[in-house]
Amino acid sequence: MAKDIDLIKEKIELVDFLRSYLTLSPAGKNFKAICPFHQEKTPSFIVSPERQIWHCFGCGAGGDVIGFAMRYENLEFPEALRFLAERAGITLQSMGLQAEREFGALFDIHEAAKEFYKQELFKNKNAQDYLKNRGLMKDTIDEFELGFAPGGEALTVYLIHKGFDIQDIVRAGLTNKNTSGLYRDRFQSRLIFPICNQVGRTIAFTGRFLESLVRGPSDMPKYLNSPETPIFNKSKALYGFHKSKNEIARAKSVLLVEGQMDFLMSWQTGVKNAVSVSGTGLTAYHLERLRRLADTVILSFDNDEAGLKALERSLEAISAFDFHVKAMDLGKYKDPAEAVKENPENFKKVVAETKPAFTYIFSHYFKKGESDGDRVSEKRLLRYLLQLIKKVKSAVEQNSLIRELAKFSGISETVLLSEISEMPDEKIPQRGVEEQEENVKVSNERINLIADRLLAIAFSGDDFFERTKKYIEFLPLIYRKVFNDPKSSEAAKFQMLSSMIQSEDQKEINEEFGELLIELQIESLKKERLDLQSKSREMKVKKGDNEEESPELMEKFSLLSKRIDDLKNRVKT
Numbered sequence: 001m002a003k004d005i006d007l008i009k010e011k012i013e014l015v016d017f018l019r020s021y022l023t024l025s026p027a028g029k030n031f032k033a034i035c036p037f038h039q040e041k042t043p044s045f046i047v048s049p050e051r052q053i054w055h056c057f058g059c060g061a062g063g064d065v066i067g068f069a070m071r072y073e074n075l076e077f078p079e080a081l082r083f084l085a086e087r088a089g090i091t092l093q094s095m096g097l098q099a100e101r102e103f104g105a106l107f108d109i110h111e112a113a114k115e116f117y118k119q120e121l122f123k124n125k126n127a128q129d130y131l132k133n134r135g136l137m138k139d140t141i142d143e144f145e146l147g148f149a150p151g152g153e154a155l156t157v158y159l160i161h162k163g164f165d166i167q168d169i170v171r172a173g174l175t176n177k178n179t180s181g182l183y184r185d186r187f188q189s190r191l192i193f194p195i196c197n198q199v200g201r202t203i204a205f206t207g208r209f210l211e212s213l214v215r216g217p218s219d220m221p222k223y224l225n226s227p228e229t230p231i232f233n234k235s236k237a238l239y240g241f242h243k244s245k246n247e248i249a250r251a252k253s254v255l256l257v258e259g260q261m262d263f264l265m266s267w268q269t270g271v272k273n274a275v276s277v278s279g280t281g282l283t284a285y286h287l288e289r290l291r292r293l294a295d296t297v298i299l300s301f302d303n304d305e306a307g308l309k310a311l312e313r314s315l316e317a318i319s320a321f322d323f324h325v326k327a328m329d330l331g332k333y334k335d336p337a338e339a340v341k342e343n344p345e346n347f348k349k350v351v352a353e354t355k356p357a358f359t360y361i362f363s364h365y366f367k368k369g370e371s372d373g374d375r376v377s378e379k380r381l382l383r384y385l386l387q388l389i390k391k392v393k394s395a396v397e398q399n400s401l402i403r404e405l406a407k408f409s410g411i412s413e414t415v416l417l418s419e420i421s422e423m424p425d426e427k428i429p430q431r432g433v434e435e436q437e438e439n440v441k442v443s444n445e446r447i448n449l450i451a452d453r454l455l456a457i458a459f460s461g462d463d464f465f466e467r468t469k470k471y472i473e474f475l476p477l478i479y480r481k482v483f484n485d486p487k488s489s490e491a492a493k494f495q496m497l498s499s500m501i502q503s504e505d506q507k508e509i510n511e512e513f514g515e516l517l518i519e520l521q522i523e524s525l526k527k528e529r530l531d532l533q534s535k536s537r538e539m540k541v542k543k544g545d546n547e548e549e550s551p552e553l554m555e556k557f558s559l560l561s562k563r564i565d566d567l568k569n570r571v572k573t
């Protein structure tokens with residue numbers, strides 16, 4: 001692997017590579033561009049040809065050619081290596097004969113099977129009618145390469161004729177050996193939806209059983225997925241993602257639906273920033289992946305009790321990832337696919353008007369005037385909702401949710417607050433916490449972005465370094481560590497970035513440096529003020545609502561506010 005990385009870096013010149021993605025303009029020894037990873041008008045994406053690295057001072061992203069490919073193309077590390085190797089026309093050592101034999105054949109078998117299924121769909125009027133009745137158009141069917149599995153051993157025979165080894169076909173999960181020792185296709189009388197990886201290679205299939213093709217009752221499961229194989233990991237695949245990832249990044253939001261049909265119908269109507277979690281369920285891996293592209297999740301599950309429960313479950317998982325979560329109100333339609341089929345224009349309107357997920361849930365449980373007066377179940381419901389709220393990461397958001405719940409339920413905010421504060425803390429998985437303490441990780445928090453740029457300048461000259469040192473108390477902890485030990489490995493990043501600074505206009509840098517110092521203080525004081533706010537809230541809850549704020553806290557609070565205002569005035573002048 002290490003040799004492959006060197007080889008790729010040696011063969012691919014970063015600036016040339018980036019030119020196929022971005023418009024680069026010269027800036028001293030470096031190049032500048034508008035960052036593709038966040039919205040901006042003036043370029044803060046810097047490329048250093050000398051060091052073969054890039055860094056964005058606007059959003060904190062940065063790395064080498066492999067890092068860029070991973071981020072831009074949404075690839076995992078090994079996928080990015082493969083992708084770059086294909087572009088540069090090099091053969092990777094780690095993808096040597098052994099691996100090629102193991103994985104390569106599986107990819108090829110899936111490719112051939114997909115072609116077979118497509119031909120079969122073309123021949124099968126029944127399956128075509130089913131799709132037509134569901135409202136799917138030919139273009140969509142072609143684009144997502146839907147197919148039909150006739151069953152028996154048709155596919156197995158086809159693949160053997162194509163020259164594939166029966167062992168490999170079994171390993172690909174497309175054929176099973178039955179009790180009499182005969183090979184039978186896994187998918188029988190099913191519509192076929194190919195599942196692709198990030199780069200669009202087919203890695204598995206979902207088959208939807210077509211009842212209309214079988215006489216009499218059947219106990220077949222409605223949906224059947226490929227089993228896990230060396231190329232198909234259920235918890236990582238997301239249906240439609242290889243097509244929709246760029247749309248998701250552009251919209252900064254993702255529509256999460258249950259079934260493939262929901263996804264396809266949504267895509268067909270022009271709502272393309274969607275994915276389907278069909279069959280696999282939502283995993284932390286999915287959420288982490290999506291979080292890199294979007295900050296809003298719109299949930300659109302089936303419009304029934306099961307769908308609501310699925311929504312609430314997802315909400316718990318999503319809460320740990322700091323998304324804005326919205327939920328779609330499908331009205332009279334049972335699922336997104338039906339909503340699109342019956343009224344595509346209305347569907348688009350509803351997507352645009354989605355409410356926060358909690359508002360959706362509250363309004364479901366507290367329908368106007370529909371109280372059955374059952375106090376016990378109402379209490380249980382409130383506890384349940386408070387538990388959901390407690391899992392929300394941001395304290396500010398928690399507070400506003402409690403305010404909202406008070407409005408819906410008619411129970412006072414104080415009572416709800418004291419109830420929630422007495423609930424035991426459930427551990428929720430927090431992503432990347434350990435990593436964050438270990439090294440300076442890319443973070444979108446404003447104070448970190450300021451600190452990034454500040455430290456890059458600080459490391460570019462002794463004078464800057466000494467001046468920054470005076471403000472060390474305002475830096476986030478991880479940056480202080482870097483500062484105290486400029487020889488540490490964490491500091492290497494800033495040493496590297498500082499070389500970019502040295503070729504920029506020094507007069508401008510000097511001005512920027514002054515502004516950054518002020519911005520840093522403002523952000524740090526704001527954080528302190530926020531902490532104080534939640535502390536005072538907690539105290540109020542403990543003492544009861546009528547209690548006055550502690551004079552000591554209030555004085556601290558106003559002192560902080562005054563310092564922030566003073567600093568803000570200095571930025572303006």
Ligand SMILES: [Zn+2]
Pocket residue numbers: 035036037038045056057058059060061
């Ligand atoms: Zn950026």
